[in-house]
Amino acid sequence: MSLLSLVPKTFFPRHSFRCRSVTRLRSVAARTMSSQSSQRVFQLRQDPLTGNSEWIVIEENDQAGAPETSTDGLLATTSYLDMLNDSRRNRAYRLAIEKTITEPCHVLDIGAGTGLLSMMAARAMGEEEESGDSKGKVTACESYLPMVKLMRKILHKNGMSKNINLINKRSDELKVGSDIASRADVLVSEILDSELLGEGLIPSLQHAHDMLLVENPKTVPYRATTYCQLVESTFLCKMHDLQNNEAEKPDGVRLVPPGLESLFGVKSQQYGMHVDAIQKEIKLLSEPVKIFEFDFWKRPASNGELQVHIEAIHDGSVHAIVSWWVLQLDSEGTIFYSTAPRWIDSISEIGVRNWCDHWKQCVWFTPGAGVSISKGEKVHLHAAHTCTNILYNLNKTQSLTHSPLNTGDLHLTLPPERVAIYGDSIYRQSMFEATRNALQGKSQPQCLVIDDSLLLPLMALRIFNRSRVISLSPGLQENAARYLEAIAVSNGFSKDRFEYFREGKAKLAEVYPNKIDLLIGEPYYFGLESGLPWQNLRFWKDRTLLDSVLSKDAVVMPYKGVLRGCAMYLPDLWKSRCCLGSVEGFDHALVNTTLGGCGDLPSGKDSPCLPFFIWQCGETKKLSEEFTVMEFDFSKPITGPCSGEVQIEFVEPGVCHGIALWMDWVMDKENSTVVLTGPDERYWKQGVKLLGKPVRVKEEAPSSIRIQASLDPSSNGELIITHSFS
Incomplete structure (x- = not known):
């Protein structure tokens, strides 16, 4: 069976993943509306305490050199600053651009950001030609309006406004003859994430080669190559193998009951992590292996597959696959940038390698307790890529195992850290004892779980056989309801003791006035994992809104x-x-x-x-x-x-x-x-x-x-x- 056939048939709008400005924003969405006189961006801003969102308007009405407007601070939580502080990356791009662009030509910069690469290209060409045509000019496209506004000011400050034509569009919206006069001779771009493909590198290159570039264009970068290595790590194993980690826990609650493994797990994708921080907890089980090669100078394929036979260099269990990429920036192969972990000997790194957060290594978790291998034994790694992801499947035989991607219409996925927390003995014991103490003295308690906890509803049902649990699950919503209903029988609970309340907080106060004996949360809200820790104070806000449902002697947990x-x-x-x-x-x-x-x-x-x-x-x-x-x-x-x-x-x-x-x-x-x-x-x-x-x-x-x-x-x-x- 092809590994690609196991990928869900999700529709990816063409080039919708390209824009760094949107994909690198944390919990932000934006949409635009154009007119002849101005452009507006509707920026989605969330109240961290309520979870409610509102659209704020960003107007396209300021001029170069004008003071900051409503865009001030919108980009403060992105990784742009970290990337611009990466001197190794900046120098590598500069050297490659100066080596590639040696005469006036038409350069296209996709995802221009602050305009650094565009200015490098313009400077490499020297003075602007008198002819006024597209030769000796840079076309920079950037779709996110706050970044466009910032880039204009930077171009003005550096005296580059006349050299660079900045267009506030996605690259797949550009048209030769209207937006740009002719096809570009050179492409410069940095539309890469830690996995390489997540920002839509493939669809962006496909459209550029089809519609925006000359035949056989020059490109910076020239090529990207992905590598991987098999590793054993108890720490990484705990971040995905909840079934085995909870098997011997004394609380009797099973989030992954036998036979229902497919209902719950970590999302099947590469997970960005600084693996250098756990180098002492990692045992290398193979040498580095080259996987995919992507050439920027030619049109890439949407999908690709390969099978690699990897020989084990030590005995152990493959708990994870660590991956990274190496960027060849020039065609001759003299300028490189690598995201490899520190234990890998660099190919040809430029400058001192500093810690940076905009690119990390990636971890792919192997199913269950891992794949056991012996030194000298060969395992079969089947790799595949889509337009936006790289997928792996590891087996000791030629045939592929059933991929965790294909789990039916119900598959609850949590971040790896939450999986590890739910498998932690100390955490589970603490939660069990706290819930048991809160239920003491209650005859037929009604428990309301107001966050996205999956553990507490089951613990409340387990501790007291006359308890009844109502769950709101504001982030997981219907998925949590179906999941908890599906595993109730396996945990020995009757389904009538659990209810997922679908009608909202206001209706809850009408149905259960003064009837809730225990209001609980961990607190944990699905989707806030990348936010600041005090955003989980949403629990206090929700508890305040639901004060009328609490009985006279109700207990609130946490206190x-x-x-x-x-x-x-x-x-x-x-x-x-x-x-x-x-x-x-x-x-x-x-x-x-x-x-x-x-x-x-x-x-x-x-x-x-x-x-x-x-x-x-x-x-x-x-x-x-x-x-x-x-x-x-x-x-x-x-x-x-x-x-x-x-x-x-x-x-x-x-x-x-x-x-x-x-x-x-x-x-x-x-x-x-x-x-x-x-x-x-x-x-x-x-x-x-x-x-x-x-x-x-x-x-x-x-x-x-x-x-x-x-x-x-x-x-x-x-x-x-x-x-x-x-």
Whole structure:
């Protein structure tokens, strides 16, 4: 059977994945509407406390050099700044462009961003030709209006406005004869993600070769090659093999009951991760293997397959496949850029390799407990690619196993970190004990689960055989309902004890006035995994809205949330987010405020809080004890704004780059069960507030720092963090 035949028949609109500006935005969608006089973008902005979204309008009405407008801050959570701080990438592109473009010609830049590659191309050609035709010009297309507005200002600042024709469209919307005078001789582009294909590289190249480029064009990059390696890692195994991890748990709850394995799992796709951070926990089971090669200079195929026989270099179990890519930027093969892990000897890297977050390695999890192999044994790796993904299937025989992609119409997928949490013994025991204590003294309790927890509904049913559970599952919705109903019998529960409430919170208050004895959550909201940890305070907002359904002696679990923090040494993260000056000879200082830089910001501007797995952020060190900034009492409804303040002493000498912040969840009034989510807990993201400038502490003044936080639930639900040294 072809591996491609197992891929769901999802319709991918042609080139809809190309635009970096949209795909690299976190939880943002945009749509445009054009007219003769102006263009508007409707930007989707979400209130993190309510989950509600509203469309805000971005007008196309400012001129080059004008002050920032409503676009200010919209791009602060993207990876543009991190990418522009990647000096190795920037230098490689500059050298390749200067080597490829040696005379005036027509250059097309797809996904132009800030215009760096376009300006490199224009500079490589020298002065603009007098003829005025498309020769000696750069056409730059960028579909995301806030980035277009920013690029215009950068071009103006660098004196490049006349050399570059900036078009606010996707590349597949360009037409020769109307948007551009003629086909382009050279293509420059950087439409790559950590997997390589996720930003729509293939459909973008297909359309460009069909409609926008001359025959046999020059391209930068010239070629991209993907590689992979078989690895054993208990840590990675825990992130996908819930069935085996929970098999011996004493709580008796089975999220993956025997025979129903296909109902639940990790989404079958490559997962971006800094695998260097777990190098000591990885056992290499094969040499690196070349998989696919994509040539930018010719039209790529939409799909591809190959089978590779890989020989094991050690005994072990293949828990995952680690993959990366190598970019050949010039046709002669002298300029390269690689995203390989540090244990791979680089082919021909340029400059010092620094930590960066815009490109990572990728992990593909093998099904179940992995594939057991012996040294010298050969396994069969079947690889396939679609327009946007690379897929793997590993087997010890020539025949392919049943792919986890083909699981029927019901397959609940969770992020790998959530799978690992649900398989963690300490976490499950804590949740079980907290739920059991909350149910004590209740005769026939009615439990309301208001978040997307899958574990708590089953635990409430298991602990007390007369309990009844109502679930809202606002993120997973109908999928969660069908999943819980499907596994109820396997866990020994009658279906009439569980209800997924489909009619919304307002109707819930009519159906269950003063009837809920236990309102619970982990808290966990599906879809907020990439957000800041305090966005799960949505639990408090929902609890407030549902106050009327609670009985007189109702218990709310968790009892409170605690905002915790720690001053940290974060040199790699700070360098990746620091303000820009000159990038390969082009002034980029204008982007610093908009892209959320830290460093020399204008007065009144501050760097944003951003979510990261701190343990994956390169070199790190704690400089203070962990401290509490403020607490949120969930036993009571929200009554208004709340704030907190703390002054802490540094306990370690060093350079402070920022404050790590996270939420700990106190499950009961007695503080006997607390879920910790700080930097030492690797399955949770933390928020990071980077300082404007790094500060040397302890050995020299200052010796302490004051942290202030405030939250106004009636506004946009954002947590405001400020600090001062003393």
